[in-house]
Amino acid sequence: MLIASVVNRNPRTVTRNRNTKWTMAGCLIVLVTTVGTMSAQTSQDHAATVVGHVLDPLGGAIAHATATLLHDEQSVTDTTTDESGRFSLASAESGRYRVRVEAPGFEPRDTYAVFVAVGDRVTVNVTLAIGSVAEQVVVSASATSLPESQVGASVTVLDQTVLGSLNKADVFEALRLVPGVQVVQTGQRGGTTSLFVRGGNDDFNKVLIDGIPANDIGGGFDFGTLPVSSVERVEVLRNPNSVLYGADALTGVVNITTRRGTSSIPELSYAIDGGTFGTLRQDLSVGGAHQRFDYFADYSHFDTRNK
Template sequence: MKNPMWRNARLCSPVLVLAGGAAFAQTEAPRLEPVVVTATRSAVPLREVIADVTVIDRSVIERHQGGAVADLLRRVPGVQMARSGGPAGATSVYIRGGDTRFTAVLIDGVRVDTQTTGGVNWEAIPLSQIERIEVLRGPASAVYGSDAIGGVIQIFTRRGEPGTQFDVGLGGGDYGTVKSDASVSGKYGRVDFALSGLSEQSTGFSTRTTGNPDRDGYRSNGGSGRLGVDVTDGQRLEVSALRSHVDGQYDPAPVTAADDHALHDLESVSALWAAQWLPEWRSTLSFGQAKDHYATRPNVYTTDTRVRTSTWQNDVRLGKHTVNATLERREDHLVNTDVANAVNTRTQDAVALGWGWRQDGLAFQVNGRHDRNDAFGSANTGSIGAGVDVAEGWRVQSTLSNGFRAPTVYQQFSAEFGNSGLKAERSRSNLELALHHRAGAFESSATVYRNRITDLIVFGEPGPCSSEFGCYSNAGDATLKGVTLTSAYTADGLRIAGSIDFLSAKSMNEGVERRLARRAPRFASFNIDKDLGDTTVGAQWQVSDKRYDNVANTTVLGGYSIVNLDLQHKLSSDWRLLARVDNFFDKKYQLANTYVTSPMTVFVGVRWSPKI
């Protein structure tokens, strides 16, 4: 291993993962167990979830305000990121090595996706509007249907709490960066509300290693809102909405002298009716719509995706048993100059069932789902998981599951490149085995996983489409397997967490095995925070092995090691000072070939958060 910092991380890993908890147990403070909904679509204490889940709360998000959502996510175990240039550049997020389109993304329960190459436009999601993020690693198609081959990321915006809460933030930093956001939320009687807005801009830096040396900055604005009414005890109505607009400068390939811009617009709206009919029976009826608009200028290209979902979910709790039954309908609609209007809409209907049982340190979870897509056929998915406390502080859990990703409307019906005969990509015999240990203030885990994906959709040789350059086709398989080691210590205002991922992400096409592009076989992230009176200081250290930038494995992206620092100081009961330094040692590295990443940047801001 040529990277000396990676060697240091490798030497530290046994200490972080295997160190005994006895030395830490003496000063542990009581901790509230987070409740997550992403694993089963029902609220379950994190400790009882038979899945690999990470929760990012508002306190962490606030201290990361200088960055973007994807930068925050790569602190999460099992997650890597690639980006073409600055924060507004095209961004991919890989969970356990799975392509970005293999992650189902929801905002307040609304499915967000694009129907061109698939996956969400991460650069269009505004970080300042987010209250909480739940990251589920591993296939979850038995719960969510298409897309969830690699995992699920669910984003929650703010919700009103009793009283009136104001939150205003203003900050600036290098490269002309200015960010501001403001929100007001509250709850009075049976009505709660939250309303917020944001504005950001940066002159940026030149994002290409060759060609046009102009700066590639961005401007963005947006907002979100939520209104809820507890009509009666056990009956709740809620509506929510989010909108984001990003205008980012970029240099295309081949690079030109033009001032090129990429325009992203993301919208999501939802309506929900939750009813507690009986102490044992709760139902939720929800409707959601997400729109994703992408355009470039002066070179004209436009594509619009609309995803509509309707869901009726029923949860029945009988003692230690929980039964879930869900009916869901999804409609994908694409407007693109290369897709015929007659075939730019498709529907997908699904029925899903789940059963869970938890008692005395033993838990089982079984889920099954049937999806019927009017464009490619049906898919049956399922998962079975079990967890058991084998000794005090020790827990073993395992899941076996499968999943699928439907081809996009563009991949099937593009007039030039589409293939109407495409099959869904399939995740088969995904196996996960995890060992968790908790001793006082110390927690650690080791997770082993294997995920085989067949019928990969690739752009390859000419075939059934009209293009002489190539068509979309089901060609080749991929195998994603690895080990994730994590460890955390929390006590006396000190929080230390670390993870190391050993990943083998390879594809097999025509008998040739190659590593999947832009995924490092070894990646580590270490975080430390310390409360010092009214001040909290933190540091993050991320280390990546080398990666290949292309499918042929001929272009190498070198390994890197970066350090980020942050500080939060309480000026008064209502005022806080925030400061952050990203890439403290000004490391020059690449996440995509010919694109540079952000140099060292400093961001300083203040927040005013009075409560009436």
């Protein structure tokens, strides 16, 4: 009878052992998953991370685009975007980083340098232009940055490439190329220079320099004191936009973006040229960047006896 009793208990013991094994296996899986998640979170906390989306001119996601993280023009790491156009790039050191994005059928693009500290997560969204068609991102026509193809207003963008190719010393010379805009300078060179958009008064334009209103009291602005060497780009909105910019923007908005230093090594530039009638132009600029701080300064002097 004792032997029979022992035999009856064996199936229960085997079942109990199997349940214990499955419980231990489940706990082990949960432990491994938790440790993996904590390790991934810890690695992100000890890295400088840049994330964002890659979009086409109409705002659609671009999948399988190559995104490269650059530091001092050197490649740090790269990745490809997923089906939603998202990417994530990480570096072990703090610094100023650019993102270079390339995709078949689109123009490659480099973003502006941004400072990313270890433990920070910075979002950088990139819009690519189709083929060789120039596509600019404008901010004066809406509350947020949008590609030109998504803006219904009449906007002209003069970037640094256009300003440099014109080979003009002053910004107002480039503004003469904008449709519907008339530039008038009183007297000789150096006189007050005014901008008239689509027949409106010169004090009907809102002028912004790096997002800060720069109009004089009464609404006027002298465009004759802006050298090309210190300007990164100029946006001219040829529509009233008082909803965003107030009553000053009755005929248009001129948004001027100045240059910024991007190199960790200070860059010094000096240019001089001259001609007849005692004409002499000099330009001196210095710029650079250190961690979160960037700087750029420009001095320009023009002198002539040509009346």
